[in-house]
Amino acid sequence: MLKEASEKRIRLITIMAFISIPLSGFVTDIYLPSFPSMAKGMQVSEKDIQITLTSYLLSYGICQLFVGGILDSIGRYRPKLVALFLLVISSILITMTDSILLICLLRILQGAAVSVLVVATRAIFVDIYDSEKVKHYLSYFTIVWSLGPILAPFLGGYLEKLFNWHANFYFLAFYAGGIFLFEWFFSGESLPEKKRLNFSENISLYKMMLKNRIFMLGIFILGLSYSIVMLFNITGPFIIENTFHFTPVVIGYCTLILGFSWMIGGFIGKRRITLDFKARIIQPIIFQLFMIACLIVISYFAESLFIMVPFAFFIHICSGILFTSFFTTSMLYFPKNAGTAGGLMGGLVYIITSLTSFIISVSGNVTEQKDLSWRYLIIALLLLGIIVIMNKVLRKEKAEN
Structure with missing residues (x-):
């Protein structure tokens, strides 16, 4: 239980939580500069490429309506690991297909996974810190989150120029994979008491x-x-x-x-x-x-x-x-x-x-x-x-x- 973990471990988990926050922005925006090349490469319309983003946003929004209560019932740790694993696998699968339908389905899966990550990460601070420290840390959430939408397309543009649009999703798999390994070896369950759903x-x-x-x-x-x-x-x-x-x-x-x-x-x-x-x-x-x-x-x-x-x-x-x-x-x-x-x-x-x-x-x-x-x-x-x-x-x- 993280509530009883050492101060050093808590500090490390806090740092990694902040590192994981911009991931949601990267999943949304990193491949924006690749929209035109994706349309040309797959020989599809602009509308088809744009719908891959719409699919993600819709899934992300709907899942947020229910994720909080579920995580309060079953905990944060295992759902977060599953979400990170699905994000890695889905990102790799996207690079292996030219089917817009399959990409949209995988983006729906990514929307659900990221909603779990965002809600679970936010909840971890409430679980392990007192109210004053929670206010202190949560006040930085918006600023840290905004780094994703700011930096993701900038990085995505260079990845597109140096490699191709697939490189954007390989980066997402690498990013999520790094967080997954940290969570697996160093993190744990933060929920002190599970609530009935x-x-x-x-x-x-x-x-x-x-x-x-x-x-x-x-x-x-x-x-x-x-x-x-x-x-x-x-x-x-x-x-x-x-x-x-x-x-x-x-x-x-x-x-x-x-x-x-x-x-x-x-x-x-x-x-x-x-x-x-x-x-x-x-x-x-x-x-x-x-x-x-x-x-x-x-x-x-x-x-x-x-x-x-x-x-x-x-x-x-x-x-x-x-x-x-x-x-x-x-x-x-x-x-x-x-x-x-x-x-x-x-x-x-x-x-x-x-x-x-x-x-x-x-x-x-x-x-x-x-x-x-x-x-x-x-x-x-x-x-x-x-x-x-x-x-x-x-x-x-x-x-x-």
Whole structure:
């Protein structure tokens, strides 16, 4: 039992937990620069390649709804080992096939595996540390996690240039395999007392939360905010390589820059968390719509990587601000059931993002800068509509109280 382990072993397990956190971002984003070459190599459409990412996101989101309760019942250690093993095997199998259907099925398996890893890793800190240290360590989670989406496409671009798209999944197998070996030899079960799995209680909690309008509107805002980022991730590589004729390395640099924009938005959102609704929420969405409108107008006169990426940089900062603002308020909305609320929120956010990504994939090829900008506008207008509805609901509740 890790609760009784030596201080040195606990410190080592903590370090490895933080090393494993960015893995989820790597599984999502490392092969983004390889989208065009995968489509050419397999002789399939852009839509087919994009659906491999949608499959992963949908699986990751759905599994988060149930994983927490299961891990509380059977423990963290063995499910984490199984998840890491499946991640290694599935990554290797992806390199051995040209079947999009099989790749999508394996990506669904990876989504389930990563959901177990993320929830189990987060739970380990709660299991082995007191409340003050838990707050201290969990405050770094978002920052450490963001290293995955920032660094993964950058690394993936170079792997694509030096080898091919298969190298991305060999890297994932190596990354997950290293963590698996550490867990096997040095880690152990952290759950001090297993709880009886009570589906009826969880379902009752979910029903109560789903009926809360503010909580649900916040989740939709989180999902659409993240969808704006994913829009560039699934369409940008094709525009950069096929239209602007740059290499996968350049795609990696672009996603690296936009990864930093998301992080910057997060820091700005955190500093503005005490402001009123208009300053904290309305101003960023209005500025985002203004930047998108400017990009649409400019796109009919000039299209260039050096136009598209700077505009996307500021558009993604606004999404980062909105995401951070609503993530914080949503997590605090049910303080007595924070774990269940966090699982429901995280799961639904990824489900919304996956559905949005699927709609984008089947809406037609995004080959030009203006195609991207119009889709930015559609999602941003949906965001604005939900924000306006939330503002009205908040005002009504305030008047009633």
